[in-house]
Amino acid sequence: xxxxxxxxxxxxxxxxxxxxxxxxxxxxxxxxxxxxxxxxxxxxxxxxxxxxxxxxxxxxxxxxxxxxxxxxxxxxxxxxxxxxxxxxxxxxxxxxxxxxxxxxxxxxxxxxxxxxxxxxxxxxxxxxxxxxxxxxxxxxxxxxxxxxxxxxxxxxxxxxxxxxxxxxxxxxxxxxxxxxxxxxxxxxxxxxxxxxxxxxxxxxxxxxxxxxxxxxxxxxxxxxxxxxxxxxxxxxxxxxxxxxxxxxxxxxxxxxxxxxxxxxxxxxxxxxxxxxxxxxxxxxxxxxxxxxxxxxxxxxxxxxxxxxxxxxxxxxxxxxxxxxxxxxxxxxxxxxxxxxxxxxxxxxxxxxxxxxxxxxxxxxx
Amino acid sequence: xxxxxxxxxxxxxxxxxxxxxxxxxxxxxxxxxxxxxxxxxxxxxxxxxxxxxxxxxxxxxxxxxxxxxxxxxxxxxxxxxxxxxxxxxxxxxxxxxxxxxxxxxxxxxxxxxxxxxxxxxxxxxxxxxxxxxxxxxxxxxxxxxxxxxxxxxxxxxxxxxxxxxxxxxxxxxxxxxxxxxxxxxxxxxxxxxxxxxxxxxxxxxxxxxxxxxxxxxxxxxxxxxxxxxxxxxxxxxxxxxxxxxxxxxxxxxxxxxxxxxxxxxxxxxxxxxxxxxxxxxxxxxxxxxxxxxxxxxxxxxxxxxxxxxxxxxxxxxxxxxxxxxxxxxxxxxxxxxxxxxxxxxxxxxxxxxxxxx
Numbered sequence: 001x002x003x004x005x006x007x008x009x010x011x012x013x014x015x016x017x018x019x020x021x022x023x024x025x026x027x028x029x030x031x032x033x034x035x036x037x038x039x040x041x042x043x044x045x046x047x048x049x050x051x052x053x054x055x056x057x058x059x060x061x062x063x064x065x066x067x068x069x070x071x072x073x074x075x076x077x078x079x080x081x082x083x084x085x086x087x088x089x090x091x092x093x094x095x096x097x098x099x100x101x102x103x104x105x106x107x108x109x110x111x112x113x114x115x116x117x118x119x120x121x122x123x124x125x126x127x128x129x130x131x132x133x134x135x136x137x138x139x140x141x142x143x144x145x146x147x148x149x150x151x152x153x154x155x156x157x158x159x160x161x162x163x164x165x166x167x168x169x170x171x172x173x174x175x176x177x178x179x180x181x182x183x184x185x186x187x188x189x190x191x192x193x194x195x196x197x198x199x200x201x202x203x204x205x206x207x208x209x210x211x212x213x214x215x216x217x218x219x220x221x222x223x224x225x226x227x228x229x230x231x232x233x234x235x236x237x238x239x240x241x242x243x244x245x246x247x248x249x250x251x252x253x254x255x256x257x258x259x260x261x262x263x264x265x266x267x268x269x270x271x272x273x274x275x276x277x278x279x280x281x282x283x284x285x286x287x288x289x290x291x292x293x294x295x296x297x298x299x300x301x302x303x304x305x306x307x308x309x310x311x312x313x314x315x316x317x318x319x320x321x322x323x324x325x326x327x328x329x330x331x332x333x334x335x336x337x338x339x340x341x342x343x344x345x346x347x348x349x350x351x352x353x354x355x356x357x358x359x360x361x362x363x364x365x
Numbered sequence: 366x367x368x369x370x371x372x373x374x375x376x377x378x379x380x381x382x383x384x385x386x387x388x389x390x391x392x393x394x395x396x397x398x399x400x401x402x403x404x405x406x407x408x409x410x411x412x413x414x415x416x417x418x419x420x421x422x423x424x425x426x427x428x429x430x431x432x433x434x435x436x437x438x439x440x441x442x443x444x445x446x447x448x449x450x451x452x453x454x455x456x457x458x459x460x461x462x463x464x465x466x467x468x469x470x471x472x473x474x475x476x477x478x479x480x481x482x483x484x485x486x487x488x489x490x491x492x493x494x495x496x497x498x499x500x501x502x503x504x505x506x507x508x509x510x511x512x513x514x515x516x517x518x519x520x521x522x523x524x525x526x527x528x529x530x531x532x533x534x535x536x537x538x539x540x541x542x543x544x545x546x547x548x549x550x551x552x553x554x555x556x557x558x559x560x561x562x563x564x565x566x567x568x569x570x571x572x573x574x575x576x577x578x579x580x581x582x583x584x585x586x587x588x589x590x591x592x593x594x595x596x597x598x599x600x601x602x603x604x605x606x607x608x609x610x611x612x613x614x615x616x617x618x619x620x621x622x623x624x625x626x627x628x629x630x631x632x633x634x635x636x637x638x639x640x641x642x643x644x645x646x647x648x649x650x651x652x653x654x655x656x657x658x659x660x661x662x663x664x665x666x667x668x669x670x671x672x673x674x675x676x677x678x679x680x681x682x683x684x685x686x687x688x689x690x691x692x693x694x695x696x697x698x699x700x701x702x703x704x705x706x707x708x709x710x711x712x713x714x715x716x717x718x719x720x721x722x
Contacts, residue, residue, distance in 0.1 A: 034411050069434050069453060070411050071396050088455025090432045094395045117451065119430055121395045143449065143478065144428050168502060169476050189551075191527050192476070192500050214549050214572070215500075215525050241572045241597070242525075242547045264626070268597050269547075269570040296655065300623050301570070301595045318722075322678075324652060325595075325621055346652065346678050346702065347722050349621075354722065 095123025312336030333357030462489025520546025583608030615649030637661030
């Protein structure tokens with residue numbers, strides 16, 4: 001009677017031993033290293049050489065750890081997994097023509113990517129989020145991609161988080177999100193992409209904090225689509241600066257309404273070539289009510305108009321903000337749009353006039 | 366004997382292939398490596414890293430990467446293509462600059478990223494000198510002890526400089542910017558530079574957030590150039606400078622500065638917080654919002670020259686003893702929203718109210 005638990009334990013240990021030596025076994029933690037070999041089990045003692053081999057050997061909800069600096073190749077992820085290159089380790093993926101760097105295609109997956117350098121050598125997307133519950137990109141550097149730094153087109157209830165990451169100098173859009181992908185950016189640098197810096201298509205709910213969207217060659221942020229769902233968008237403590245076209249171009253229509261709240265941020269010196277009539281923020285919805293509220297935010301020195309609500313389906317609320325030195329009119333409300341000010345805003349040295357259209361005081365409560 | 370020969374042949378062939386590849390001077394790779402135990406005669410591969418940045422750059426593809434494998438000095442380098450040089454956090458990659466430049470970037474259209482480098486001047490003039498190119502990004506770098514400037518950037522034709530998470534200390538100038546281009550600074554510390562933290566000469570636009578300047582001769586200096594200049598400063602601190610936090614010297618072209626959510630403290634011996642001056646016909650303007658000025662021993666906000674003006678909105682002035690006026694509209698008017706808190710700070714004439722909207 002006493003010996004039976006011991007026997008059970010022995011049998012369990014033997015079973016475990018069989019599993020770990022089996023070629024199809026996976027582990028809760030796998031490893032890659034510059035000296036690894038993909039014929040190995042991707043264990044700490046016998047690491048693999050590529051992300052692709054290690055992912056295949058990793059448990060669902062397990063971890064893949066990079067042991068030392070090297071390139072580890074493109075990879076497709078179809079399960080929950082965390083890929084971590086600790087600080088001090090360079091883990092690179094060079095993305096060649098016709099390829100994407102990391103493809104996340106995991107219908108029930110929660111995927112985290114930490115500390116990767118993804119560099120385009122003719123490839124399409126640095127990170128391509130096809131489907132999944134959540135994708136979290138932390139401490140990554142995504143550069144030189146041919147089409148997108150990050151592309152997220154997952155459908156259903158999906159979350160994209162990008163933190164402490166640079167998406168720069170891609171030959172296309174920095175971060176492209178389409179559909180019902182709840183998007184959170186924190187401390188993200190979106191610089192020098194040849195397309196739009198951030199592109200939110202089809203009514204994406206997003207929050208951008210502590211980030212910079214500088215000197216992209218189309219719009220800083222492009223927000224568009226014709227949707228039924230309410231759209232909630234915030235930008236806080238961020239800078240949208242020196243983009244070749246508009247700071248924020250928002251031809252978004254939502255039947256159930258949409259609001260963009262911009263706080264403690266700067267929208268400065270966009271569209272200096274005045275390719276369009278607006279430099280800072282532009283809205284022209286065709287239905288519903290879509291509005292932008294600016295709080296403690298600076299709209300300065302943009303190439304044409306500062307802020308424009310160009311339809312009866314748009315409104316602007318200006319509170320404690322600064323609209324100065326824009327090339328044409330500072331605050332424009334046209335074609336039946338609504339403009340509200342708290343009476344505490346600074347407008348001066350806008351090119352043609354400080355404001356135009358129907359702008360009414362908004363009393364505090 | 367015959368059996369033994371058969372075994373040797375494949376091995377011999379393999380060795381030959383490796384030797385041929387390694388000695389091919391023309392080939393470049395999308396990613397090269399340097400290491401403390403590297404050799405510059407090698408291909409700069411992961412298995413055979415090089416010893417210096419100079420050798421590795423030559424073996425790297427356009428738009429490729431040079432990766433530092435372990436802590437060491439890797440020498441100055443001249444860059445004439447688009448490339449990334451990166452030392453991951455935890456690895457020290459040093460460049461000692463005995464003369465001239467640490468890193469020179471000189472190629473039309475080049476896009477360069479420098480990440481994780483420590484550049485130390487030992488008689489050298491410039492830490493990083495951007496002679497020409499499309500874009501330079503500097504991340505997580507420390508540049509100190511340079512005789513002329515930590516970073517000297519000629520940003521002509523709309524070229525761009527982006528610096529973040531870096532420090533420039535104990536140089537003459539911190540960042541010295543020239544030409545009709547763009548620059549941005551985020552989370553950059555400037556400590557104890559003997560001249561300006563950032564000197565801007567005729568730039569299109571410069572934006573900085575979360576920068577910290579202390580102990581330098583002055584914070585940001587702006588002089589009028591061939592094109593109008595825009596300077597945006599937010600969420601930053603200027604402390605213990607002699608020449609003030611922000612000094613604008615206008616003349617031929619318009620200079621405008623926006624300052625928000627910034628702290629100016631313990632500045633002064635020639636200027637305290639923000640000094641706007643213009644010697645010529647073009648306007649020089651500073652709009653100051655939600656910022657604090659404390660403990661300055663010279664003008665906290667001053668104008669000099671008829672076309673120099675300043676706007677005060679939601680500011681706090683406290684304990685700013687000054688020879689003459691602390692808020693000093695000696696040039697053009699200083700406009701106030703009448704929503705500022707002023708204590709221990711003297712105010713000159715020509716400070717006029719303006720209306721909010």
